Amino acid sequence: MMATLVSSIGQGTGLNITDMVSALVTADTAAKKAQITRQTSNNTAMISGVGSLRSALTAFQDAMKKLNDSSAPSFNAYAAKSANEAVVKVTSGNTAVAGSYSIVVNQLATGSKVASQAFAGGSTSAISAGELTVSQGANSWKVNVASGATLESVRDQINKELGVQGVSANIINGEGGARLVLSSTTTGAGSDLSVSGISELAIDGTTKMTGTGAGYITDLAKDAELTIDGLTVTSSKNTIDNAISGMKLELTGVSASATSATQITVEADNTGLQTSIQAFVDAYNTLQKTITSLTTTSRDSDDNLVLGPLTNDPTTRSLLGDIRKVLSEVGAGDQLTSLSQLGINTTKDGTLEFNTTKFTTAMNDKKLGAEVQELFTGTNGIFERMNKAIDPYNATDGSLATRKANLDKIAKNLADQQTALDRRTESLTESLTKKFVAMDTAVAKLNAQADQIKSVFDALEAQAKNS
Template sequence: MASPITPSTGLGSGLAIGDIVTALVNSDKLAKQTQITTQTKLVTTKLSGIGTLKSALSAFQTLIKPPVGTTSKLQFAGYSATSSDTTKLTVTSDNTAVPGTYSVKINNIATSSSVGTAAFSGGSTSAIPSGALTISQNGNSKSYTIPTGATLASVVKQINADTSTTNISANIITDDKGSRLVLGSTITGAGSEITTTSDITGFTIGKTDKLDATSATSAGYIGSVPASASVTINGLAVTSTSNTLAKTLGGVSLTLLPGSDNSTTTVTVATNTDGLKSSLQSFIDSYNAVVGAVSTVTKATVSDTADATTGSTVTPAALTGDSMPRSILSAIRNELVSTGAGGDLSVLSQLGITTGQSDGKLTLDSTKFQAAMDKGLAGNVQQLFSGTGDGSNGLLARMNAAITPYTQTGGIFDTRTTSLNKQQSDLQDQQAALDLRVTTLTATLTAKYNAMDLIVGQLKASATSITSFFDSLNASKS
């Protein structure tokens, strides 16, 4: 066995003190370091796995239950309406629409009220006498106190502060006669005239007063009084105060656009085959993403070559053996086979949607889907997915209810993540403690070996001195 003594380190002993201390310290920390490293890798991998699942489920949940104020990408209306001229008329339909063709003649669109005051010199900074102003429309009134030192601009600001509740906005238009306070409204239709009463000269506008643009003192409505929309649908006259006709043609909402007066547009309602297929495919793709995510985090990898460290040919995934991913799959698969709202269309297989035996993913058979459309089941797709009544018996609502316990704030994902983060923090504390122990042990052993080396050096010096003494004595005797 080779001697550990080398002339390169300890001056007294010749021992490789640094190497010896390192070997002893590494031996001492090996077991604990291995445990910390293994547990840290496991926790990090699990956090990553939960993140993968959460991302897939959140995307799926956003699809089946989009946030309030956003439009769902899933449109399951069995029939869709189209307009032959979308620059004149746009249309939308719901599930109560029925196939048909309709001729829509737009005589005139609904208009809103616009009125102007008398003209003032000085533009937006025109001084306005103090006084009272009341603005009325459709029986609703709003009163304002105009203070001393007011200008057209300050009056505009006062009025516009209430626009969200009054639906009336103010602006300043400067014509050849001066600057006028102009009031407009988002409310349309006959009878929606804006009127004003005021003790300020030039601010009073009656219902029948028409503004004369050639007179600086004239105040009244600009152009013409507001009118209701007038259309004929297949020869039947329809009048509306709004340019959106939501209840005129069953299941179809019509929106008249500016510039469509005296025009005729054809509205066609037909089976929404392409739209339904697109929505079904979006649902399938998002569902399959969840199934794929579960497989990714649970399916172990088998290799022909054994791992150099463990000797195993099987490498577990992030959540292999964890019951949570299987519970997620079970929860959403149960809803796929439930009849829910019932009716003529009660399960996805009737639309040609089936589950793969090998991977559990959904596929859409186009031939079977078209056969379902040919049987007249298009109008039932909405009920299958969106349900009846409050919608809780629809597939989308039931799917959402199944995954909400996992994705909601404080839910299963949050609970597991919090627990793993705590474990990770504890492991970091253990690592810090181990690092401190290693530092302390290294310093202690180094000090001890250095002290030993000093003593050995002193003993060597004494031995050399004694040897020299006897050598000298022997030499003198000789």
């Protein structure tokens, strides 16, 4: 901008005005500029450091959550296997006992499926208005059918109002006309559906459907029936907990015959425990290495000390102290109360090491496998205490979130200061340039006047010499 006002070299003074103005402006603003640059660099590094720390904490908590997933539990002391998962699947809990079991599934638990009388007019047949009652065992639900209803609209109304109860309706067009068919996700004997209140839709769910009349389709709802080592077990559901202590059975099919038993075996799962423990150790070490990288000092190529973005940060030091405290605390177990008993110890750099030889001894000789799950995932276990230690820092309203918000405010303030400094630099440059241009113009005029005066005296001197 200033280049359009004046050339670099003054016409009157011969001075480089641009360089002079730049030097004066720099002298006036350099200290403030350096301060803003330094503070911005430090603040940006801290924002990045806090972000990296929060990401590492979140990853660690996610890893613990995965290891504590109730649908796929880790740290089980035993593993169960089924020889035929087309008949029965099995999951062992931490209270299972090593052994082998023979299972024969004679019958799966079934739900109720009933049908109304046949309507020759099809799915658009008119249905009388009234209060339809759908009953199942001790439960009953009311459906108010308005005038002008059809078989289709009643179907839709049942699905909308009773779907949450596990009751669904559809229309099947067969010989003799269309039928409203109701089915339930509830299984077990005595869970048969019945319908009353509107005569043409009445269904006795305990009576078999014949001809064009209403009733149950194929069979009544039934319990599952099976034998475990020859002992008879019945269940209203196909998922059975603790029919064998510490195990969950999921019945998936009927055995080929009463002599076609499926073998279930339960064995100590030291390999699975070791894998889960190693996953925890790896997740913790990843967090520890991230914290170390953010807080450790180093030397650059010129041997100058370089600080990490969170070096000497009190919040980070406090966090590290809190999570390390969890590792050293004594748990509430019977025999197993500390990580060191499993061969897990803290090294000099803060990471964990896992001695698998000591772990194997604890499993085989000291029989600590059944207590590993409680140590990690039980009430007041390592995961619960670790999350309690981390949440005050990493929660949405935690101290690190507050820290980030404050650093963002500082960044905004520094940006505003830089904008103000840029305006001052521009204003000062323009002001000084105008002043130097004015001075140079004045000098140029004086030089021109001096040249004129000199020309007059030179002319007088020349006349004097000629006369």
